[in-house]
Amino acid sequence: MESLEDVDFAKAYEHPLPDALSIWEIVLHVAATNETVTKRLHGVPATMTPEEDWASIETADAGSWQTAP
Structure with a gap:
């Protein structure tokens, strides 16, 4: 959790590589x-x-990222 403290919504939702998972998707999986x-x-x-x-990410906004598990 400490590693995610500085990860904002945009970074968490980003897919930097084609067909790669986002940070947010990995967090939900873990x-x-x-x-x-x-x-x-x-x-x-x-x-x-x-x-x-x-x-899947139901609502993609900053508030939802902050309350993600």
Whole structure:
């Protein structure tokens, strides 16, 4: 999280390379994976759909980036 403190909305949403993921998309993926693994470690069966694993960005604005997981 500390590494993301200075990443603003524009940088997080940017796709600097064709077909590459944005910082924001990677953050959403890591958060979803962390949640699933945490549930499993606590004995709760958990799986992810492809949409949960690589979630799309619903609202692309600065406020949404600040509240992203």
